[in-house]
Amino acid sequence: MFNWYVGLLAVSGVVMIAMALMENGQSKASRIINAILGPIYLGYAIYLAFIFESGSYWVFFQAFILPVLLVVDFFRNRTPRQKLTETQKAWREHQRSEQKR
Template sequence: MNLDFSAEPLFSWYVLLLLVSGILMVAIGAVNFGGLSGGWRAFNVIAGLAFVGYGIYLGFIFEGGSYLILFKAFILPVAMIFNFVRSLVGRSRTQPAQAPAQQNQVG
């Protein structure tokens, strides 16, 4: 395992953030909590798997040398979570308006 917070804190935190953000993105895409479209859900899963894969590579397989710090690894999860929350809020606003219309049709 390549994680050593005392010797290489930046590298270790980067690997940890890659793994956490990747897992969150996969969870958001895999479970249909909100009103995300199929394309956004697929993008979340694919990007999340890429982050987790790179995190696993750096944390367990990487043997030293140079590595690439992707600043998108910090920005993209925030954007995906923002989009997810926005879709949840939009969905909660439309549901109460639809509920009375359905009740009138039944009776």
Template sequence: MFTWYVGLLAVSGIAMIFMANVGNGQSDLARALNAVFGIGFLGYAGYLAFVFDGGSYLIFFQAFILPVLLAINFVKSTNWAALTTRPTPTQQAWRAYQREQQRG
């Protein structure tokens, strides 16, 4: 159970740091929260994995609600229109050329 917890903390931290770096329409506050909590999660996972030498520890699975909420905010604030851009004139010409070759 301990290994799973550390792994989930690390994955959540990496995901939050990724979301902070990508941006895509997020506010500066949302990006800062992603970065701060991502570093915190990843740091705590590193502490548990490499420094913690046994004894008692508490597992807070409620902490994983935060990455889910930040991921939902990331998806909602993403500028999907910018991600689905129109092809450039060169790309359009190449596609037209490919269609002509397939017909012939």
């Protein structure tokens, strides 16, 4: 169980760092969160794998909810938005002008 936990922490950290480095339409706040938390997760995994010798440690599987949410946000923002045709733009303008009356 310890090795799985360390592995998941390391993978989460590397994925968050990679998402922070990509410019694909993410919000600046999302990139900053990834840039801050990615090294923290990776650093804690390195600490547990190489420096931690013995004793007790707490396993927080809730810590993996945030990386999952950040990955979902990353891919949601990555999908291209549909561009409106000229007819659709004209129809929206017509609707807006009708609402103003």
